[in-house]
Amino acid sequence: MEYRRLGRTDIDVSVICLGTMTWGQQNTQDEAFEQLDYATANEVNFIDTAEMYPVPAMEETFTATETIIGNWLEKRGRRDDLVIATKIVGPAERFAYVRNGPRLTRAQIHEAIDGSLKRLKTDYVDLYQLHWPDRNSNFFGKLGYVHDENEDFTPIEESLAALDELVKAGKVRHIGLSNENPWGLMKFLELAEKNGWPRVVSVQNPYSLLTRQYEVGMAECSIREDAGLLAYSPLGGGALSGKYLGGARPEGSRVAKWPQYFGRYQTENGIKSTEAYVKLAKDNGLDPCQMALAYVNSRPFLTSNIIGATSMEQLKTNIGSANITLSDDVLAEIEAIHQKWPFPCP
Numbered sequence: 001m002e003y004r005r006l007g008r009t010d011i012d013v014s015v016i017c018l019g020t021m022t023w024g025q026q027n028t029q030d031e032a033f034e035q036l037d038y039a040t041a042n043e044v045n046f047i048d049t050a051e052m053y054p055v056p057a058m059e060e061t062f063t064a065t066e067t068i069i070g071n072w073l074e075k076r077g078r079r080d081d082l083v084i085a086t087k088i089v090g091p092a093e094r095f096a097y098v099r100n101g102p103r104l105t106r107a108q109i110h111e112a113i114d115g116s117l118k119r120l121k122t123d124y125v126d127l128y129q130l131h132w133p134d135r136n137s138n139f140f141g142k143l144g145y146v147h148d149e150n151e152d153f154t155p156i157e158e159s160l161a162a163l164d165e166l167v168k169a170g171k172v173r174h175i176g177l178s179n180e181n182p183w184g185l186m187k188f189l190e191l192a193e194k195n196g197w198p199r200v201v202s203v204q205n206p207y208s209l210l211t212r213q214y215e216v217g218m219a220e221c222s223i224r225e226d227a228g229l230l231a232y233s234p235l236g237g238g239a240l241s242g243k244y245l246g247g248a249r250p251e252g253s254r255v256a257k258w259p260q261y262f263g264r265y266q267t268e269n270g271i272k273s274t275e276a277y278v279k280l281a282k283d284n285g286l287d288p289c290q291m292a293l294a295y296v297n298s299r300p301f302l303t304s305n306i307i308g309a310t311s312m313e314q315l316k317t318n319i320g321s322a323n324i325t326l327s328d329d330v331l332a333e334i335e336a337i338h339q340k341w342p343f344p345c346p
Contacts (some may be wrong), residue, residue, distance in 0.1 A: 001043035001322055005301050006083070007201025009224045011126065013083050015297050016322050017046040017230060019308035020070040025062030025255065026310045032068045035315055040078060042319050045304075048204070048230065048306050050087035050131055051116055052095070053058045056261045063119055070121035070141035084120065085127035087108075087178060087204075091134055091172075093328035104134040104154045104164040112151040113171050117178045127304055128172040128207035129204055130159065132179040133259035136343055139179035139266055141346045154186055157195075164197040176230070189225055200227050202303055207231035209240060209277050210270050212338065212344040219301040228303030231296050235307075236265035236345060237320075240292040244284050245271065252310070289314075293321035295334060 003012040018039045036047070053065035066086060073079050088109060089095055089102040099108050113128060135153040138145050163295040166172040175198050177185060185203055192199045207214045207229060214229060222228050235241060236251065248253065249256040255266070265274075281291040294307045309315035316338065326334075 002297075003045075004228070005226075006127070007174065007228065008199065008304060008326045009201055010071060011083055011174070013046040013304050014044045014322075015302075015304055016044050016157060016319055017048050017085075017304040017306045018044050018109075019306040020049045020069065021055040021067050022059050022254075022310050023054055023060075025056075026252070026257075029071065031064075031069045033072050034295065034312060036069075036072050036076075038097065038312065038315060039319060040082070044319060045081065046083045046085070046233040046304055049086045049120075051094075051112060051119075051128075052087070052089045052098075052131065057095070058257050062098065063115070066116055066119035070119050074121045074273065076322045079122055083126045085129060085176070086116050086120065086125050086133040087129040088116075090130060090132035090179075104130055104159040106158055106165075109166070113166055117171060124171055124173060126173045127176050127195070127202065127265045128163065128166065128174075129176040129178045129202075133184055134159065135184075137181055137184065138323040139181070143346050156184075157191060160188060160197050162192055169200045169235065174198065175211075176204060176227075178230075178232075180205065180218075182221050185218070185221050185225070185227060190211060194265045202228055202230050204230040204232055204306070206233045207296060207299075207302075207333055208236045209295060209334065209338070210236040210273060211343070212346065213343055214301070219299075222301040229299070229301050230304050230306055231302060232306045234293055234296045234305050235250065235268070235289055236274070236292075237262050237277070239265035239270065239274050240277060241289050241344075243276065245275060245278065265345045267345055269341045272345045273337055273341035276340070277334070280330065280337065281335050284327075285328065286324070286330070287317060289317050290321040290324050291330070293318060294324035295331075297321060297324075298331075306336050 002015040163175045188200045255262045278288045281288040307318040
């Protein structure tokens with residue numbers, strides 16, 4: 001397993017990070033324990049979760065994933081060997097059941113971390129991330145920024161000062177962002193330097209063969225500022241496995257169970273490019289999932305690739321991508337497909 005430095009910290013994380021958003025909904029606690037046991041036995045030391053998991057988020061399952069991880073940590077006693085990351089929910093009307101409407105205010109940040117620590121059964125998290133901005137911005141596939149002079153949002157200064165308090169209290173070691181853009185990342189870094197507050201060490205954004213917008217503005221920021229990408233949905237919600245091609249909807253898959261939530265990677269051009277990527281992999285004797293993940297692993301702005309699985313077979317395949325190096329010919333073919341269908345799934 002390859003390890004990479006997390007920002008400007010003294011922490012090295014595995015290039016494969018174990019994502020957990022299916023635990024408590026698509027996966028039982030026993031299945032989650034099996035995934036954790038296998039991943040850690042295969043040198044994965046990085047686990048990512050969030051208070052809103054499992055996904056799709058629902059009031060009746062909210063926080064269930066953190067509870068499962070806490071139960072595993074309690075039984076295995078592996079806390080000091082692992083890097084645990086979690087997130088606080090950003091504002092959204094459909095999360096009105098979270099703290100009477102989630103915001104990234106000082107009070108809510110303190111309340112949220114205390115809840116996460118209790119569920120995770122730990123005194124600290126290694127990485128605490130803002131799941132998405134408090135302000136209106138381009139995230140979750142939104143294109144075209146529309147500015148609102150009268151927008152009411154929590155000032156970044158308030159959020160960052162609260163995170164500083166968590167670090168000083170020993171509840172959080174380092175901080176990160178998620179679903180952010182270049183302006184947001186650079187603003188957090190500017191305020192941190194100005195006020196002596198903690199520095200952002202990572203950005204968790206979508207990145208895959210179908211979603212390469214990170215390369216446009218964020219990649220340079222990540223490299224120059226040592227705030228690397230934690231890539232989520234590196235298989236395009238499972239699309240790049242090819243299992244949804246031809247209109248297939250395998251029983252138990254998230255697209256079959258919740259089509260209203262998982263249409264992002266089922267666009268016309270997304271399907272065409274997926275067909276091309278899957279064919280390229282098979283023509284070169286590669287597993288489509290491993291080719292897609294190996295491409296993400298190879299990016300110079302990447303810190304860690306967050307994989308997820310609902311079966312052990314999927315998990316083993318995905319972790320195995322860490323051992324795959326793509327040839328120059330395959331990389332060239334990937335770029336040719338990307339030029340034909342650039343950014344098919346925003």
